[in-house]
Amino acid sequence: MLRMYIVVAGGGKIGYYLIKTLLPYKHKLAVIEPQIDLCEKLANELRIPAFNGDATDLDILAQVEIAKADTFIAVTGKDEDNLIACQLVKRNYGVKRTIARVNNPKNIEVFQKLGVDFAVSSTSIIADLIEQEVDYTGIKTLMKLKSGKLVLSEIVITDKSPVNNKSLKDINIPKDCILISVIRDEEVIIPNGFTVLKDKDYIIVISSKQDQQELKEYFLGKSKELF
Numbered sequence: 001m002l003r004m005y006i007v008v009a010g011g012g013k014i015g016y017y018l019i020k021t022l023l024p025y026k027h028k029l030a031v032i033e034p035q036i037d038l039c040e041k042l043a044n045e046l047r048i049p050a051f052n053g054d055a056t057d058l059d060i061l062a063q064v065e066i067a068k069a070d071t072f073i074a075v076t077g078k079d080e081d082n083l084i085a086c087q088l089v090k091r092n093y094g095v096k097r098t099i100a101r102v103n104n105p106k107n108i109e110v111f112q113k114l115g116v117d118f119a120v121s122s123t124s125i126i127a128d129l130i131e132q133e134v135d136y137t138g139i140k141t142l143m144k145l146k147s148g149k150l151v152l153s154e155i156v157i158t159d160k161s162p163v164n165n166k167s168l169k170d171i172n173i174p175k176d177c178i179l180i181s182v183i184r185d186e187e188v189i190i191p192n193g194f195t196v197l198k199d200k201d202y203i204i205v206i207s208s209k210q211d212q213q214e215l216k217e218y219f220l221g222k223s224k225e226l227f
Helices: 013-025 036-046 058-063 079-093 105-113 122-132 209-220
Strands: 005-009 028-033 050-052 071-074 097-101 118-120 139-145 150-156 178-184 187-189 202-208
Touching: 005 013, 005 079, 013 028, 013 036, 013 187, 028 036, 036 050, 058 079, 071 079, 079 097, 079 105, 105 118, 139 209, 150 209, 202 209
Parallel strands: 005 028, 005 071, 028 050, 071 097, 097 118
Antiparallel strands: 139 150, 150 202, 178 187, 178 202
16 A cells, blocks of 8 residues: 555544545544644544644744645645645645645636646535435545546444445445445455454545445445345
């Protein structure tokens, strides 16, 4: 697995859970956060370097050695700060990949035109889920690819799931769906035919958008007999 140096700007709720999600992948992580109490929390709880300051400050970016970063992710609550920070690290330090949280979905196109590699709006993701008019309890959309045609989903296996305690070689994953990884506690498992799915496993799956409901029914039940 490729190990990267990832710098996150913004240590609030989104930044905290983003870092927590990335930790099992063993990447080198650092965070920039202007509030000293949040810096201390991140450093103590997640045990990563936390830099107290503003991600649009060149001195702070130098301290975090941003020129060595593979990816920079700005998730502060201010769109303008996220945009400026991404532009700074891209133009001044040559960071190859920049990702920005966009609080106002209308700004996504502007961010992309101004050089941000990926602009993500949780509001737009929620809106998409509402439009689909599907009960997505137990399944979460993580990312949309290929202009929304493909969906990266997170599914939580339960003790009532029809695939619980079954190995992948004994089940037939729906056509056009790929199981990428299984997250069990703090361990990330690259699945093979002998991988057994268990209660409370998080599985990461890629599928077409129209197959997402079928995917949910397959792994969580509620419809037809699967085996």
